[in-house]
Amino acid sequence: MGPVGVPAAAPGAGSIAAGFEYGGHVTSTSSARAINAMRAAGMTWMKVQIRYSPGASPGITADAINNAHANGFKILLGIVGWPNDLEAGGQGYVQGFAEFLGGVAGMGPDAIEVWNEPNLSREWPEGQISATAYTEMLRLAYERIKAINPSVMVISAAPAPTGAEAAFPGKVVNDDRYVREMVQAGALNYMDCLGAHYNEGLVAPSRFEGDPRDNYYTRYFWGMVNTYWNATGGQRPICFTELGYLSAEGYGSLPAGFTWAQGFTVSQQAAYLAEAAALSSQSGKVRLMIVWNVDFTNWGADPMAGYAIIRADGSCPACNALAGAR
Numbered sequence: 001m002g003p004v005g006v007p008a009a010a011p012g013a014g015s016i017a018a019g020f021e022y023g024g025h026v027t028s029t030s031s032a033r034a035i036n037a038m039r040a041a042g043m044t045w046m047k048v049q050i051r052y053s054p055g056a057s058p059g060i061t062a063d064a065i066n067n068a069h070a071n072g073f074k075i076l077l078g079i080v081g082w083p084n085d086l087e088a089g090g091q092g093y094v095q096g097f098a099e100f101l102g103g104v105a106g107m108g109p110d111a112i113e114v115w116n117e118p119n120l121s122r123e124w125p126e127g128q129i130s131a132t133a134y135t136e137m138l139r140l141a142y143e144r145i146k147a148i149n150p151s152v153m154v155i156s157a158a159p160a161p162t163g164a165e166a167a168f169p170g171k172v173v174n175d176d177r178y179v180r181e182m183v184q185a186g187a188l189n190y191m192d193c194l195g196a197h198y199n200e201g202l203v204a205p206s207r208f209e210g211d212p213r214d215n216y217y218t219r220y221f222w223g224m225v226n227t228y229w230n231a232t233g234g235q236r237p238i239c240f241t242e243l244g245y246l247s248a249e250g251y252g253s254l255p256a257g258f259t260w261a262q263g264f265t266v267s268q269q270a271a272y273l274a275e276a277a278a279l280s281s282q283s284g285k286v287r288l289m290i291v292w293n294v295d296f297t298n299w300g301a302d303p304m305a306g307y308a309i310i311r312a313d314g315s316c317p318a319c320n321a322l323a324g325a326r
Helices: 032-041 058-070 083-105 131-148 175-184 221-231 266-283 317-324
Strands: 021-025 045-051 074-080 111-114 153-156 194-198 238-243 286-291
Touching (some): 021 032, 032 317, 045 058, 045 286, 058 074, 058 083, 074 083, 083 131, 111 238, 131 175, 153 194, 153 238, 194 221, 221 238, 221 266, 238 266, 266 286
Parallel strands (some): 021 045, 021 286, 045 074, 074 111, 111 153, 194 238, 238 286
16 A cells, blocks of 8 residues: 555556656757657657856757757756866856856756756765755756746756665765755755656556565655655655666676666566656656656666667667557
8 A cells, every 4th residue: 555645556557647748868859769769659858968067158058959849849958067177166166057057048948957966976076965055056057047048947956866875975965865955955946846866666666665675765666756745845846857767688787786677677667667657647746757768878887778768679668658658
């Protein structure tokens, strides 16, 4: 039995309700391979990530925005800088980043995610990870974006789902604590949607238990939704800016750190993505779901291709499953 208020999972995926949108993270907004798959899946949003460096022109985002719109998609730009630049530049860097995002807003994207996984030292200076500091970045960014283009949806940076802060002090802050501290710092005033990632699932999204590793909340779709929803008191919807399932099928053995997904099938990936979209749409808590990912092909220490819905043989079972859930 799930918590009161959570819709029961229909047999299979159920149907995707109105008022909710979904899309995918692509290598390029001009990729015909990605575009065809996304249309088949019923997706209406594209996401790309843009790396900012001081002095960059907002015009570096123009092609991504224009290509997405020309092909009939809305565009989410996930914009993030380098932690060494942030550490070196301090408040001046943060101000410059906000100005850059204001310029990008003028280019006409549909949504901007302000940074990425700031609870990890991979994306934020080690020893300086702070939800309060991030909230100040978000505040400046939100104010510049809305001053230039109020219609742009501002999504807060999705933290990495993790419970590893005790093992990696200074390098990791648990995402549930990070989100609570963002809220305490006033971040809800500077976002339209709360960013979230979910990328370590092994059981169906409707389930609340049964993960073979443990029952930590990041293992479960509803664990993530309810933890984030409760952290904000339901005052902002959730936007999954990455939601994916990892399958090595067609690629071989998984690299270290990802062996938990060994044996997870492409059929499961397809069914679970469709179910996650349906449950998200029915929940009243999720505004947007971006599938991680559509068409990445790299298979190495970070097995991005294993998350891709376009598989090694060119097929896209998840496209059919998502379309069937509409």
